Amino acid sequence: MNETAVTNHTPLIRCCGLVKSFGAKRALDGVELEIGRGRIVGLLGPNGSGKTTLIKLLCGLLQPSAGFLMIDGREPGVHTKGITSYLPDRMYFADWMCSRDLVDLFADFYSDFDRKKATEMCSTLGIGPRDRIKSMSKGTKEKLQLALVMSRAAQLYLLDEPIAGVDPAARDFILSTILTNYNENGTVLISTHLISDVERTLDEAVFLKSGHVVRHEAVDELREREGKSVDALFREIFRAHPMEGGEW
Amino acid sequence: MDWKLDDGRPIWTQLAEQLTRQIVSGEYPPGSRLPSVRELAESAGVNPNTMQRALAQLEADGLAASNRTSGRMVTDDSVVIDARRRALAKKHISEYLAAMSQLGYTAEESAELLREGEK
Amino acid sequence: MLRKLLKYEFRCMWREFAILWPAALAVAFLTGCSLEDNGQSSGMFSVVMAMVFTGVMIALFVISVIFIIKRFNSGLLRDEGYLMFTLPVTTGKLVLSKLLTALVMIIITCVVGIASMFLLWWKFINLPQDLLGEIFRAIGIITSEEPLLWLSMFQFCVMMLVWSAASILEIYAAISIGHLFQRWRVIISVIAYIVISAIQTQLMALIGNLATLVGLGDFMRYIRIGGGEYAAANTAFLMIILLGLAFCVAYYVITTLILSKNLNLE
Numbered sequence: 001m002n003e004t005a006v007t008n009h010t011p012l013i014r015c016c017g018l019v020k021s022f023g024a025k026r027a028l029d030g031v032e033l034e035i036g037r038g039r040i041v042g043l044l045g046p047n048g049s050g051k052t053t054l055i056k057l058l059c060g061l062l063q064p065s066a067g068f069l070m071i072d073g074r075e076p077g078v079h080t081k082g083i084t085s086y087l088p089d090r091m092y093f094a095d096w097m098c099s100r101d102l103v104d105l106f107a108d109f110y111s112d113f114d115r116k117k118a119t120e121m122c123s124t125l126g127i128g129p130r131d132r133i134k135s136m137s138k139g140t141k142e143k144l145q146l147a148l149v150m151s152r153a154a155q156l157y158l159l160d161e162p163i164a165g166v167d168p169a170a171r172d173f174i175l176s177t178i179l180t181n182y183n184e185n186g187t188v189l190i191s192t193h194l195i196s197d198v199e200r201t202l203d204e205a206v207f208l209k210s211g212h213v214v215r216h217e218a219v220d221e222l223r224e225r226e227g228k229s230v231d232a233l234f235r236e237i238f239r240a241h242p243m244e245g246g247e248w
Numbered sequence: 249m250d251w252k253l254d255d256g257r258p259i260w261t262q263l264a265e266q267l268t269r270q271i272v273s274g275e276y277p278p279g280s281r282l283p284s285v286r287e288l289a290e291s292a293g294v295n296p297n298t299m300q301r302a303l304a305q306l307e308a309d310g311l312a313a314s315n316r317t318s319g320r321m322v323t324d325d326s327v328v329i330d331a332r333r334r335a336l337a338k339k340h341i342s343e344y345l346a347a348m349s350q351l352g353y354t355a356e357e358s359a360e361l362l363r364e365g366e367k
Numbered sequence: 368m369l370r371k372l373l374k375y376e377f378r379c380m381w382r383e384f385a386i387l388w389p390a391a392l393a394v395a396f397l398t399g400c401s402l403e404d405n406g407q408s409s410g411m412f413s414v415v416m417a418m419v420f421t422g423v424m425i426a427l428f429v430i431s432v433i434f435i436i437k438r439f440n441s442g443l444l445r446d447e448g449y450l451m452f453t454l455p456v457t458t459g460k461l462v463l464s465k466l467l468t469a470l471v472m473i474i475i476t477c478v479v480g481i482a483s484m485f486l487l488w489w490k491f492i493n494l495p496q497d498l499l500g501e502i503f504r505a506i507g508i509i510t511s512e513e514p515l516l517w518l519s520m521f522q523f524c525v526m527m528l529v530w531s532a533a534s535i536l537e538i539y540a541a542i543s544i545g546h547l548f549q550r551w552r553v554i555i556s557v558i559a560y561i562v563i564s565a566i567q568t569q570l571m572a573l574i575g576n577l578a579t580l581v582g583l584g585d586f587m588r589y590i591r592i593g594g595g596e597y598a599a600a601n602t603a604f605l606m607i608i609l610l611g612l613a614f615c616v617a618y619y620v621i622t623t624l625i626l627s628k629n630l631n632l633e
Contacts, residue, residue, distance in 0.1 A: 022631075023549060040295045059453050061632055082455035092449035094442070096382050101375070108371045109454045172293075180290055200259055200294045220258035220298070229255035 010073040012037045012156060012187050013058065017067030020053050027053040029211035030067070035187060035204070037155070042198055042219075043191040044230070045208035046238050051191040052089060054208070055160045058189075059086040072155060082110065085154035089161045091141050093133045099144060100129035106148050117181070118151035139170060146174060150181040157188040163197055171197060196231040205230050207237060251292040259294060263302035271311050271322055272333040279324035282312060368456045372464035376438070380472055383434060387427065388479045394423045395483035399490060420487065424480065431476050435469045439539050444546055448632050458627040462539065462619065469535045470528065522604035529611035536618035537563055543625040567614060574610065 011034045018031040028050045035041055043051050056062040057069060060076035071080040093102065099122060106113045122129075125143050133141065146162065159178065163171045179201060182188050192198055205222065207215040214237065219230055226233055253262050267288075270276050282288070282303070289299040303320060306312040310328045314320050323329065348358040398420040401413035443451055443461060451461055510516050541563055545556030 061449065061452055061630060063628055063630065078455045078457060081453055086453045088449045090446055090449065092446050094379070094447045096379050101378065105375060175293065176290060184296065200253055203295055203297050220260055223256060224258045227256050232255060
């Protein structure tokens with residue numbers, strides 16, 4: 001088998017009938033999705049639509065209840081984790097670590113990690129190698145985490161709500177860090193419900209509504225055909241219907 | 249450079265328009281080198297693929313050309329640039345005249361007013 | 368990859384115990400100094416020191432247990448798990464790295480505990496000039512009569528190690544079972560631990576009865592090699608080691624299976 005040939009022709013992400021349920025609740029209900037390489041893709045949907053669940057499945061933190069998903073032609077495992085750079089929606093640092101420990105850890109485990117880039121970004125952010133992570137502010141921790149994640153030349157970046165709850169200056173910093181540092185042959189998947197902020201950075205948009213992919217299209221084609229921004233379309237698709245509550 | 253992007257139209261066409269404007273106005277002189285896709289994408293805060301598509305449009309229009317060694321250059325063919333500039337000017341003029349005719353002015357009156365306005 | 372994982376686990380262990388271990392030794396030494404030559408306590412100071420010493424020893428034990436639980440629970444099943452489970456390593460290696468670190472921690476803590484005892488009573492032990500030589504001479508005399516003593520001592524150490532591993536993995540398995548549930552994870556883990564312990568005790572008793580039933584004791588008497596008692600002890604040690612290993616494997620399989628098939632961090 002020619003390994004590289006497989007790598008280049010298969011889509012980077014492929015989900016088939018993907019279901020994830022938590023108890024009786026179905027967070028994902030039959031997701032069909034194919035995403036290619038070298039794209040910046042927005043995973044768009046309101047809170048509770050299944051964005052985080054899909055991302056956790058992709059990075060192997062959750063196992064599907066039914067259906068399957070492939071990254072680079074393989075099921076989530078050691079190989080896919082090695083080519084995936086994941087930014088969770090929370091801090092994942094251990095209390096006992098200093099920033100140097102984290103940089104060491106990334107350098108040890110990820111062969112695509114660029115240590116020089118990471119240390120440069122840290123010094124730009126004013127983070128010293130001996131700084132205890134415990135004593136950092138929330139904003140600094142988030143930026144450190146982003147710097148580490150974007151210092152990898154990964155095939156797939158999974159960024160879960162990178163701009164939720166930050167001020168406009170930090171938002172600009174985060175978006176420009178993503179755009180200037182990602183590996184151009186890799187794909188970036190950004191989940192968010194703040195569409196107007198990321199719209200101009202996206203190639204494709206995937207709309208997720210209560211566990212289903214309701215739309216997956218190139219952003220430019222979407223704007224051309226619909227004659228409105230993705231943000232406006234989003235509001236239309238996810239408009240709360242007053243009658244949905246049923247009879248009182 | 250301040251990029252203005254509005255809703256409802258593809259981003260790449262808007263980027264191509266604004267780059268065209270910069271070339272015909274001489275901000276990027278004929279024969280000069282254009283910044284890289286990455287630099288342009290970063291300054292506009294857009295995805296490099298989108299900027300790539302806009303630059304491909306410029307190349308299709310003959311306003312720029314890729315060169316293997318020196319990157320992407322503005323064309324040094326001033327005829328092409330002038331033609332493009334005139335085409336843009338004509339578009340603005342017809343928009344002006346259309347707006348004036350809605351106010352009830354004829355083309356001559358509009359031209360007269362324009363000359364007066366300039367004084 | 369396991370080596371790299373251990374590097375960070377050891378770094379973490381070191382930060383946790385770097386003060387505690389030397390502190391225990393220092394307290395033991397000071398308490399030893401405060402005792403009179405006849406072994407009686409001398410006034411308030413030595414009473415206080417003895418209390419402090421007892422406190423430190425209890426603390427050492429409690430912190431060790433907490434360390435084992437915390438490194439597994441917060442290190443894998445809380446926020447830090449987002450980092451660990453997205454590293455390109457198998458779940459088995461993650462569990463192994465936690466286990467080996469815990470074992471090393473236990474060994475060092477035991478050494479510190481024994482050294483503390485020694486430091487506490489150093490005044491009352493008359494050490495011969497050539498201590499190590501004496502020890503080796505003594506062992507030499509015994510082993511010349513009982514050549515299997517070395518084997519027994521080695522087996523004893525292995526047995527302690529294997530059963531320590533089994534106890535640690537039992538804790539991991541209990542926490543993992545608690546993780547299967549959406550709520551009440553701590554309480555379910557505690558219940559799971561109690562249930563697993565009960566099952567283990569029952570199984571041990573059953574195996575013990577079976578061994579008597581099939582006359583394993585007689586069997587052991589037949590396979591005497593050198594000198595009687597030790598050969599029997601060696602076979603017994605071996606059986607206990609194998610039994611411990613079986614429990615280790617069972618708990619390890621339960622833990623890794625749950626963590627790789629039913630991981631649910633939130």
